[in-house]
Each structure stands twice: as structure tokens, then as C-alpha cells.
Amino acid sequence: MARYFSVEEMECKCCGGLPEDGIDERLQNVLDAMRERVGGPLILSCCYRCPQHNAEVGGVPNSQHVYGRAADVLCPDGVSVDELAEIAEECGADGIGRYYDAQFVHVDTRGYAARWEE
Secondary structure (H helix, E strand, O other): OOOOOOHHHHOOOOOOOOOOOOOOHHHHHHHHHHHHHHOOOOOEEEOOOOHHHHHHOOOOOOOHHHHOOEEEEEOOOOOOHHHHHHHHHHOOOOEEEEEOOOOEEEEEOOOOOEEEEO
């Protein structure tokens, strides 16, 4: 499991479940590397989502969250969305979404580069 993140932080918020294959190892490595680069704790607002919870929060049916390959990382004090997104990219995230209003960055390990903003 990730060095800096507990199983509980990565579980589905509604049922406490995890994907059958567990949380993607590459995602765990990206999150750990991000935490080291920031130099302090990071809060995951969301990691794995069971299909039901994913639908309830308006996630797309093929969301990387459902496969255990995504996490939404809240921006810590003093770190902007753009700065955290840049750190995520440097740490190996494939998919990066910038959510300025909610002050978080979506990071995933989908296997190909994808970028978006909301």
C-alpha cells in the first residue's frame, strides 16, 4: 500500500470498498511522490468509487475512480491548483484535471495523457 496514505483514505466513501484488484500501484506511487514534493500531508477527497457511488456523484461510467486508478487531491495551504497539477504531472500522473472552484486536482494513471479544467 502507499507509504503516506492509509487504506481507509483510498476506500469508497459510501461503502468502504476497494476495487477487486486493489488500488493501482502506479497511482499509489504518484500520490506518494506528490506528497514528498509538497513536503507535507495531502488530503484525498476521493479515491476509489464503487459504481453506485460514482453514479451518485455524477462520475462518468468509465471513470478511472471505479478502477482504482484515480484520486482527487485537495490543494494544501499555499499550493495552487496549477502548482499541484504541475507536481502531479512531474510525478507521473497520466490524467490531470484542474478544479479551480473546489480547489483540487484529479490525478489518474489511465495509461495515456489527458488534461482538462473545470
